[in-house]
Amino acid sequence: MAEDCCSFNKDSLIIKAPKKSPLALRMVVLAAVMICAVYIFSVCLKLIGNHRVPRIIQIELAEQPCHNPGIPQAEIPYVHYPEPTTYSREECACTPVRYFAILSMQRSGSGWFETLLNSHINISSNGEIFSAKERRSNISAIIKTLNKVYNLDWYTSASKNECTAAIGFKWMLNQGLVTYHEEIVDYFKMRGVSAIFLFRRNLLRQMVSVLANNYDRNTKQLNGTHKAHVHSRDEAYVLARYKPTINATSLIPDLRNTRESTTKTLKYFKSTRHIVLYYEDLIQNHTPCFLQKMVDVLDFLRVPRRKLVSRHVKIHTRPLSEQVQNWNDVYHALEGTRYENFLTADYKIFS
Template sequence: MQDEMKFLHDNQTFELVKLPKEKKALQNRWIYRLKHEETSQSSRYKARLVVKDYRQKKGKIEQMDMKTAFLYGDFKDEIYMEQPEDFMNASRIDMLKKQLAMSFSMKDLGSAKEILGIRIEHDRKEKKIWLSQEKYIETILHSMKLCYESEKPILVGYTDSDMIGDIDSKSQVYCHYLQGDTLNEEILKRTQVYSREDPLDVKSSKKFPLASRLVVLAFSVICGVYIFSICSEQVGVNTHSKLVDVKVFKQQCPPPPVEQWELPYLNYPDPQTFNREECACNPVRLFCIVSMQRSGSGWFETLLNSHMNVSSNGEIFSVVKRRENVSSILMTLDKVYNLDWFTSASKNECSAAVGFKWMLNQGLTRHHEEIVKYFERRNVSVIFLFRRNLLRRMVSVLANIYDKEVKLLNGTHKSHVHSTTEANILAQYRPRLNVTLMISELKLTEETTQNALVYFKNIRHIVLYYEDLLNNRTKILDVQEFLRVPYRDLQSHQVRIHTAPLSMQIENWEEVQKALNGTPYQKFLYSD
């Protein structure tokens, strides 16, 4: 089950969202079986997550073993499914626990049972909570020289003014007892304090209001702890009712241990969908991966997301509605950089770097002036990721277009693969390049990347090339240094598809050679 969920997360198969009112969520179940390997005597347990009430069509198929094969299908429609049993991501508190456990020696004590001497009991099914401040109240009573009678829980104490001034001299007396008239019945009703078992009969004196003030104090503390506990339980949980709205004053944060030039790039987001108070003093750096299709951005993003402090949220502007005008673009950017954008790449609220990838043909160059102003205002850093060999990129683009139509992997189109077997199948296709248009297309791609560098030249940025990242691991350290996150050994689960020499990847290789020889793009023929 853990392996299955890991594949779901690694492949960014889903986004954790609130179910829209007009939508229904599909139910699911776990299927368990013992798989016998034909080539060995061993067996292994397998678990698969499937949608309930699914239908299977009878037929015949050659046998192949593809891990989580159903993950690789592309859907045009949005499908909502309930979270799997035993993997309910009920709150970001759970996510925070996991991240803390990766860096520190932690012990998960589960739901709070006692905090600051306050005993807490839950009935999650009935959505009820009980708090007992017995120990806390006893401490206050003892500090004020007040106590309970042994047989009956009646609050007693001195009211004689002479005794009040001489309490210190009575140190040998453990507690003092209330003397004088008791409260009338009406006042008693209004000042009565209830424990979990029996109410406490509160007796006081008209001359000495200390006990009444104590009752008010205890009641106020109980209310405060109750509100705190409810809010703690509700962080990150979508419910149909809002129990309480608590405004927390922003705490004063100590100066961050960074260089002076870094200060403008430290952001302290204020999300609307959850409370970030526990991470209020943890700054977040904002970034954007600017690239082109088939330039290694998918591989690069999974590489970044293997860092526990980095959350890159995918190609969010591939959805046309989000980039139909400047307003929709800026609204989407606000949602991402305010940490209100949730995907499987989302980590805990204390992430050190948050961003996404943006293709140049997805409204970025068309609205570059407004976007540059936004990046300057929010101090967003840009990571440019391009390919040095634009001819190899062209081969990848054409092969991807072909696979969308043919679907070489058992009728499924996949832009990215996670096994060498799948990569070898896709690499078998050799596209035929249009030599008439080839040079003009290479020139257009080159101009597009150069224009992007000019548009964003005043934005803090770094320029990376896919080939350099593959061949020189120190470049990955440069990326982490640029994002100012701790160094980690980053890994990507994606596998390269086209690894053979270009002469083996292009069907009309001789025509391509002839067309590019003597041109500025001749270097692409021999440099990989």
Template sequence: MVCGVYICTICLKQISTGSTTEFLNFRVVQKPCPEPNIEPWEIPYVHYPNPKTYSRAECVCNPVRYFAIMSMQRSGSGWFETLLNNHTNISSNGEIFSVKVRRSNVSTIFETLDKIYNLDWMSSASKNECTAAVGLKWMLNQHDNRRGVQRELDQLWPSFHKMGLMQHHKEIVEYFNTRGVSTIFLFRRNLLRRMISILANSYDRDAKPLNGTHKSHVHSPHEAAILASYKPVINATTLIPSLRQVEETTKKGL
């Protein structure tokens, strides 16, 4: 007699034929810019700004240097700035802080400087995305609209503070050191010639000998000859004290 036991197990499991779709998140990591071939002491003065208003495109790794020109009226700063702006990749944006609201407090000053050095300041001096140096001209004194050298000199020191530069000089120096801003001091060595230039500019503002227009800066030998024909009268009594006052103001600026 033969006996057999059969054990049968049946397992029913539903197998889904559907598939789960997942999206892969790819991020493009920007390749770091190569180190510039410069001296070690120059490294703090080389920057790679990232403008908010446009892309630097292929020039994103082109280093940019920051600068600020410190000067006073009738000292040749306009001529110097014109030379800088003649370069294709240098932008000097003029007297930014001649507008009062931009220098009303240290916060607005820093906000303006950040915009300039981040290449987001748009002006006639703005260049392309391959800008290699950017800066501004900051006057230590504000020109007085009243006639006469002595009145201009009398107002020199009070307006010196109103420009914000001396009023917040500690904060601004710290900002320049932190951001690696190069400072260019441009003063006229011959103070007597500067005084004559101030008088001539005041005369030109009222007389307008250049075709009925006032020009603070001449752009041709002919225009220069017209202004040079004016012979100012200088008060000899106040001459030396006035020159000393300007010299003292320059020292305080430095």
């Protein structure tokens, strides 16, 4: 009986095999292949997780020879190693670079301040790059320009190229800085850009300088050429002869607006790494070797202390009473107001 059963089963298999066995076998084989594939794939993932990732990290670290373990953790976001597309930094490739921007207003001493910075062998400040309207037409244009500057691909006569250790430029408040302040603050914080604020305490002197500069822009007193900054006493004397007339009626509102602009800007950028400077403090605190406040700036930028020089010659050196056409009107407009100290607050001009 057992043999009959066995014989029957075998015959049954033999009879049914041509119809059902190949399909069932194929399904079994396919399932086995899929299970093996999943198993192999899982094993590979474990191998990658255990071995390949450290290897990749090691390769990335090996490709960063500029890593400096001596840099404090808090300073790392402000240390960069740009790779310019237009040239090679060569032996200075591992010189860390700091990003900065001088945020100021017209006729606040920023031109003179920038020449001092550029006299340092390791600092490159590239002027008012956003004076061109197309570069500040929208935030995309601004970001594109900033990226080019901080990648050391922005070339001016101030560029130190290979051995630059601090790269920046001047940015006036009315050149898109306030308009797009939220996006710019985010960019500064993300890219590790330090802000150097430079303002004037005596806003009346600033106003005189602005009016005189506008006048020369139209009249071109120096042989038909407009010069915002001069390098000789003779040129300074020519430009200083002009005595502007100040609108005494709108004087206080104008001074208030200027002060509010600086206050707003400081508030907008308070979350960034920054330093606040005033022109009067810069020119008053000096020794034969150093402008004391400039030492603070060099320390802020983490560059070596050096003697800084400038060829700029100050234009307006006389007391304000001798530089304003309608001085009596100005005096009476400010007398007894919060701006009265502008009338007498002056500083010693050094040579």
